[in-house]
Amino acid sequence: MSDRPTAFRAVVLEHFKRPKNRGPLEDASVSAEGANPLCGDRIRVQLRIVDGAVADARFTADACAICIAAASVLTERARGMRVDALQVIDRAWVEHALDGAPPPARVKCATLPLDTLHRAAEMAREQSRAP
Amino acid sequence: MSTPNGLIDPSDPRLREEEAVAVATLVSATGSSSKKLGSKMIVGRSGRLLGGVTIGGCVDAQVIEAADAMIARNDGERRRLLAISLDDDEAWEIGLTCGGTLEVMIDRVDPKSSDDPVVVAHQRARALLDSGETVVIATPVESGVPTALAESELAGWSSDDRVFMDRIAPPLTAIIVGAGEIAMSMTHFARELDWRTVVVDGRERYANRERFPDADDVLVGMPSELVARTMTEARSPKNVAIVLVSHDYKYELPILRNILREPVAYIGMLGSRKRGVAVRDLLREEGFTDDELARIHSPIGLDIGGKSSGEVALSIVAELVAVRSGRRP
Numbered sequence: 001m002s003d004r005p006t007a008f009r010a011v012v013l014e015h016f017k018r019p020k021n022r023g024p025l026e027d028a029s030v031s032a033e034g035a036n037p038l039c040g041d042r043i044r045v046q047l048r049i050v051d052g053a054v055a056d057a058r059f060t061a062d063a064c065a066i067c068i069a070a071a072s073v074l075t076e077r078a079r080g081m082r083v084d085a086l087q088v089i090d091r092a093w094v095e096h097a098l099d100g101a102p103p104p105a106r107v108k109c110a111t112l113p114l115d116t117l118h119r120a121a122e123m124a125r126e127q128s129r130a131p
Numbered sequence: 132m133s134t135p136n137g138l139i140d141p142s143d144p145r146l147r148e149e150e151a152v153a154v155a156t157l158v159s160a161t162g163s164s165s166k167k168l169g170s171k172m173i174v175g176r177s178g179r180l181l182g183g184v185t186i187g188g189c190v191d192a193q194v195i196e197a198a199d200a201m202i203a204r205n206d207g208e209r210r211r212l213l214a215i216s217l218d219d220d221e222a223w224e225i226g227l228t229c230g231g232t233l234e235v236m237i238d239r240v241d242p243k244s245s246d247d248p249v250v251v252a253h254q255r256a257r258a259l260l261d262s263g264e265t266v267v268i269a270t271p272v273e274s275g276v277p278t279a280l281a282e283s284e285l286a287g288w289s290s291d292d293r294v295f296m297d298r299i300a301p302p303l304t305a306i307i308v309g310a311g312e313i314a315m316s317m318t319h320f321a322r323e324l325d326w327r328t329v330v331v332d333g334r335e336r337y338a339n340r341e342r343f344p345d346a347d348d349v350l351v352g353m354p355s356e357l358v359a360r361t362m363t364e365a366r367s368p369k370n371v372a373i374v375l376v377s378h379d380y381k382y383e384l385p386i387l388r389n390i391l392r393e394p395v396a397y398i399g400m401l402g403s404r405k406r407g408v409a410v411r412d413l414l415r416e417e418g419f420t421d422d423e424l425a426r427i428h429s430p431i432g433l434d435i436g437g438k439s440s441g442e443v444a445l446s447i448v449a450e451l452v453a454v455r456s457g458r459r460p
Binding site for chain 2 (some may be wrong): 017034037038039041042044060061062063064067090
């Protein structure tokens with residue numbers, strides 16, 4: 001059996017130090033922001049949508065290591081997916097990608113980028129429905 | 132409003148009430164310290180003080196009396212040089228080290244006239260300061276009109292007369308990241324020093340007007356972006372100090388990445404020496420050089436043995452003053 005807390009910490013640290021897709025997306029189709037008012041984490045998820053699919057996904061964040069790591073794996077996962085399919089990415093997937101679950105007090109750190117990605121997907125769907 | 136540095140602002144309603152005012156400037160202090168040189172008072176009818184800072188002690192009374200008389204006479208006199216002799220006791224009273232002779236240049240100014248040479252010079256000085264430039268107001272002392280120059284223009288300017296060079300730096304903008312108690316105390320101290328303060332945090336319950344009545348701006352959002360925006364608005368990063376008192380790497384790291392290569396006046400970060408080393412190590416891995424990382428003052432503040440948030444704030448403000456005056460690197 002793997003040492004889950006140790007593996008989780010290693011994955012989080014790696015993504016925190018070398019996050020994927022960090023930085024603004026200049027030609028974003030949608031941009032969603034999220035915040036945790038208690039701890040002050042702030043994140044923006046931006047998607048570029050082409051023909052109903054995510055052509056590019058990036059994030060900007062002033063946030064803790066767990067939040068950055070979750071945003072890193074989520075934006076990596078979202079690329080290439082259909083917008084309608086983004087909602088199927090859930091907390092369990094994030095925990096799997098991070099090789100473990102955050103401590104109970106830090107669960108919101110991992111779900112903040114997930115919720116923000118879902119909001120961005122919703123915005124993209126509304127945009128596609130607009131006349 | 133008239134600025135604390137004594138520059139005439141024609142839009143100041145108190146000045147609009149005046150037919151004429153007198154601007155008194157300390158232009159020489161022989162046999163003594165020069166630290167008060169350039170102190171200015173704006174005096175209106177009946178000796179009303181309308182701006183600037185007082186020179187101090189018995190000198191003020193003589194300056195106000197002379198200025199008031201000059202305004203009341205209205206006999207065409209535009210400039211008077213007032214020589215004041217001080218003994219040692221009187222000099223101490225106004226913060227000079229020993230007695231001697233002070234010379235105060237008093238200009239009669241029509242604040243409503245766009246042709247008045249002092250108004251013209253002060254307006255240009257204010258515009259230059261607003262754009263982040265350091266200004267020199269060059270005034271031939273005996274009779275000439277003042278000229279406001281950006282410090283960078285000074286090399287091309289000369290005069291054969293005795294000229295008083297009045298150097299005025301733009302006010303410091305202190306961007307304080309982390310809206311805790313240290314930041315609250317800092318905004319009180321900064322107000323006394325006429326610094327502009329901008330408090331930044333990601334948490335609205337901390338960063339709000341109730342907690343920061345003395346701050347010029349209280350901003351809530353993504354701190355690294357708010358700091359970048361405030362620096363752009365300040366126009367010259369040389370007049371910006373970044374004070375990181377959030378004690379949280381999630382704000383410190385993105386902000387440091389953005390500012391370490393900017394020529395800001397000061398970068399300070401709250402935390403122990405060990406924490407400072409850890410943050411520097413992380414940024415070094417990202418490619419920042421030792422010289423760039425050495426710009427971070429951490430532990431922050433002068434070592435004055437303070438413990439409370441107010442004392443820590445005082446030590447930070449003191450360090451900032453020391454850095455600006457060249458006493459600390």
